[in-house]
Amino acid sequence: MMSRTRMRRLAGLGARFLIVGGLSTLIEVGVFNLLYLAFGWDVVWAKVAASLVALVNAYFGNRDWTFRDRGRHTRSLEAMLFLGVNAVCTGLGALLVAAGVWMAENWLVMSPGPILVNVINLASIVVVVLVRFLLYHLIVFRGERDAAPVTPGPASAA
Structure with a gap:
């Protein structure tokens, strides 16, 4: 927990x-x-x-x-990971919408109207937002930022 x-x-x-x-x-x-x-x-x-x-x-x-x-990758790696995650999430969103429309057509045996298509799209957005957050959290912007290195002060006279 x-x-x-x-x-x-x-x-x-x-x-x-x-x-x-x-x-x-x-x-x-x-x-x-x-x-x-x-x-x-x-x-x-x-x-x-x-x-x-x-x-x-x-x-x-x-x-x-x-x-x-959060910790940092190099800027170029971070940008590539960001673009990759967004490409995956865009594809997932399109797949979810296509699957939802397919299910509506085949299970309800009707062509979904604009309202149902928008409901399907909103549901896909909710799923994709959760996936995107997890991927940003775990892959793109992962880890705690390292603490600043401690530099020793001048040695005290003994």
Whole structure:
């Protein structure tokens, strides 16, 4: 069983993670609508560009705030791990949505409408957020930061 201190620390970490994710989602939606509606970009390219902008915010927000007390890989390894985790999580989300739509079509014997598709999408987001948090916590931003090395002071005269 986890101690109260550890649970409190993990809850704080989770709250910061959700705040960064919420802000990244708002950025993605805003940039998407700006590119798609204001500038007339193709919907797919607007989605890709908006996702990349939000991903930059998520990386720095999680690195410098959520997991600020964690150990560090080299910057390039950390960025590669971050991108890899996000690629896996994006694929997982797409797989969950496809599976949910398939189940609705085959078990309910009907084509799911927009409301059911959005419910499936929201369920996939919940699962992916939990997986992403665990992967960030265990792989990307893992370990406690090393304590600063202690340098000996001047030797006292004996």
